[in-house]
Amino acid sequence: MPAVTVRELTRRFGAFLAVDRVSFDVEDGEIFGFLGSNGAGKSTTIRMLCGLLKPSSGTATVGGIDVERDPEGVKRRIGYMSQRFSLYELLTVEENITFFGGLYGLDKRRIAARRAFVLEMAGLKGREKTLTRDLAGGWRQRLALGCAILHEPSILFLDEPTGGVDPVSRRQFWQLIDRLSGQGVTVFVTTHYLDEAEHCHRLALMHAGRIAALGSVAELKQIFRERAVVEVRTGSPMAALRALDDLPTVEKTSPFGTALHVWLKPGIRDTGPLRTRLDELGLPAEPFEFVQPSLEDVFMDVVAREEAASS
């Protein structure tokens, strides 16, 4: 049985549909990412899966337990790190660990053992007596992760765990996540950082309460398999963009840094017409290059299709 099963899960706030008939499974030991911009419905979904918010309709099981029938059973079995880490600012590092250990019903000896583990894992040895509010972002984040796994849950929910944390700490954090996953822990994580998505075994792209696409990064990039993307570098990118956009072989164009990306229509590989058009306009360009679509390209494309379909 998958670690998490979700069927037609829906949540309304009044007349507003925050999560709209979402369905997916998360396999045991998988790192499953929920990717989407602010307001997409990521936190609302995670809170329903953690037994913190009642679904309006649909079903979900976590570790085989129905989230609506037994939310307390779910809470005991999972680790949850909320979007704003729920640490106590005025407690020291070790007091937070002891407090959360007590909350999970661990006895003294187990708390002591787990405290040593968390201090080691989070790189907080020597900072046991530091007030949590005085810790830098990366340390607080790792302490929050440590407190969420004190009871050694087999399923872990992380809601934008790296928000507002510096890049080095983000990388260290993902090493910890990879390690947990290697030990068999199932990790469900939300993010709006596209680079973090590369750590996920599978991803759901969420937009306006719906799952717009789901698969591994490689599978998601397959939506571009028949469309070649050409990178064009020229001194007048905006003029080139307008000129190339009108060509019959071109599906769309978009600025990419100081260059442009030109999506050719499905099946077309010939860049001859692009060169001809630029030559006609007297716009010199460097030799064209075919480029691999990025996850950002995928995300933009999926969102554009969703918007077109719903308007």
Ligand SMILES: Nc1ncnc2c1ncn2[C@@H]1O[C@H](COP(=O)(O)OP(=O)(O)O)[C@@H](O)[C@H]1O
């Ligand atoms: N308690 C609530 N009452 C009313 N609207 C809410 C509530 N919680 C979330 N929403 C709305 O639901 C939508 C999805 O929110 P959320 O799940 O937090 O998105 P995300 O985590 O992807 O940024 C947003 O438009 C948000 O304003």
Ligand SMILES: [Mg+2]
């Ligand atoms: Mg959120």
